[in-house]
């Protein structure tokens with residue numbers, strides 16, 4: 093095992109934020125004796141990657157396996173990347189400072205589309221061939237996983253294998269299969285064939301990619317499954333929250349302890365990929381949550397603890413959890429935080445409970461659309477009365493800041509719906525003023541954040557077209573005119589970035605050529621505004637003969653094949669289609685954790701059940 | 711909350727790889743050490759309650775320190791040796807606490823008290839031997855003042871104020887080592903690295919500062 097620290101150290105005096113590369117944080121795990129070595133790469137900077145809780149879970153999990161060491165890797169910022177190339181220093185893991193190329197397995201998170209060029213940057217800095225087809229027996233095994241895997245095709249050729257779904261159990265199976273295959277002296281092709289039999293593992297090289305009419309299918313002679321079905325854990329109780337995750341020295345986003353109190357959300361918002369692909373809902377029990385939160389606070393020394401999930405206030409025993417936790421941290425200066433809240437008095441009551449230790453953070457609500465008609469289309473079960481009543485309660489209870497999330501460009505959206513966002517912002521502002529003593533009204537802040545709808549794979553809207561950029565800009569102008577000038581901070585997402593996300597989110601294998609070209613032209617860290625070049629991307633699409641507009645904005649024919657048809661999140665296509673029909677008819681669908689199964693198919697397909705700590709919700 | 715608090719002064723190092731931390735990173739890390747150590751720390755009053763803690767003068771990214779300090783106020787008395795033990799157990803090696811002792815509330819704050827900083831600066835390079843470096847230093851000192859750029863604007867340091875005693879130069883493998891004391895104050899801080907780099911530049915020697923270590927902090931008048 094080569095130790096690169098002697099050649100890395102001299103570079104650190106001349107780069108920004110050297111703490112990104114030094115390791116030695118509290119909680120960093122060093123297992124120099126372990127023969128099987130895993131590099132876990134987050135394809136962005138240290139400070140972004142360290143905020144990713146899935147990575148922390150897998151890091152902890154892999155390091156409990158006998159004979160296995162898992163170490164962290166992040167993409168060096170531009171200055172460090174240049175310094176490393178100049179000094180011929182390859183990409184290294186933080187803990188051992190060993191070359192990534194010397195590891196047995198390189199696991200790469202796929203967090204969002206704009207990190208795709210960074211995957212190539214990391215492979216290249218490591219000296220690992222970019223494409224799976226170019227790698228030979230001695231090369232590290234490159235495996236992807238994470239939120240973007242439900243359409244893995246744009247990056248499929250860069251990976252030897254991709255894990256679809258949850259990693260807690262699957263990573264152990266993958267490591268086991270790989271170790272056995274290595275011990276048996278199998279060739280790379282044989283290793284991959286063997287990995288394809290691990291449930292949830294997709295080996296792209298064993299499939300013929302989709303054409304316009306035929307979905308991707310296993311190659312002749314391969315035993316790879318026709319459809320790769322996502323991996324899930326039956327219950328979160330089998331996996332305690334890591335008690336001692338790494339505590340960064342650097343200021344990272346979400347720099348706090350966190351406990352995933354439930355996984356999945358079945359509210360059924362029709363634009364939401366997370367809501368479809370992380371089903372079914374599985375809650376942790378209050379005992380586990382309190383135990384895990386206190387253990388993590390004790391071990392890390394963090395000053396905040398966040399109870400995370402897609403819909404935290406839906407936990408069937410959230411009130412008990414918050415009462416117990418806030419009592420436990422009272423007087424220590426430790427704050428509890430909740431992500432986006434349910435839009436009702438209960439949501440505010442829970443936020444009040446969370447802040448009873450002293451700190452009041454801002455409140456966040458997501459009405460998503462400006463009119464009831466459109467909220468019914470997207471199945472966002474929030475009414476204007478709910479929202480305004482909630483705002484009155486919150487401002488009456490002393491809050492002075494709320495943040496509202498909306499989307500622009502949702503299917504069937506009209507100019508009236510867009511103006512509706514402005515009208516709603518006016519009403520929220522009025523309601524906030526009414527509920528606030530006159531002397532304090534100057535402190536009222538309403539944040540309105542409007543993203544651009546991007547249709548995602550495995551949602552009822554996967555067949556819809558995305559708005560063309562000019563249209564997005566026109567509607568953003570309407571939005572600006574409809575918004576109150578004072579008291580509201582309006583933010584919207586960039587039309588170009590959203591357009592590109594759309595083109596990448598639903599593209600096929602041929603997109604790998606575009607991604608590679610962009611990287612070769614110097615594209616890295618595309619998620620960073622100062623690094624993003626839309627022109628570079630559009631030039632690459634043209635040079636590779638692909639039509640980005642068609643990919644992003646053209647509606648798909650529900651009878652045609654989609655590039656991700658061979659990947660299954662467990663949700664039936666028929667369900668997605670019926671939800672699409674309901675959307676167009678303005679009919680809503682209830683949440684199965686409150687009102688009984690609505691037939692999405694996940695539980696039957698994956699042999700799992702929803703798990704509610706309180707037995708029932710609502 | 712108890713009215714009486716106990717002001718614990720913790721002395722620690724910032725060494726090895728962790729010398730690359732910024733002052734803010736060190737302060738956050740130290741607060742977390744206090745929490746992990748399970749010390750009963752006092753919390754500030756107000757809207758955003760925080761641990762009551764105060765740090766000594768900042769060390770820049772890349773500069774090591776052998777005896778840095780912070781004060782943390784405890785609500786319960788704990789024998790200093792026990793506090794030190796708990797803190798050491800809860801702190802990464804590169805920031806390990808060396809000493810813990812109680813100080814009176816009447817003592818001035820660390821930043822107000824500790825205005826003299828002692829440094830060891832290692833210079834490396836083919837002709838960065840003591841004689842050469844000494845010549846450079848003498849040239850800079852002879853000017854009596856040094857102008858350095860700070861964020862694009864020039865700042866003039868009166869060396870008689872900022873260097874209370876003359877730096878000394880000694881042998882060091884691969885170059886030389888400068889020992890120097892600087893005075894910190896309201897008008898700023900002279901960074902040893904900038905000062906020595908200027909000295910090297912004056913002699914046109916092929917050398918550079920390879921490491922800077924703050925070996926100690928002390929109040930005016932003590933030695």
Ligand code: SF4
Nearest residue numbers: 684689690692693695
């Ligand atoms: S199968 Fe039924 S119960 Fe299970 S997640 Fe889908 S809708 Fe909910």
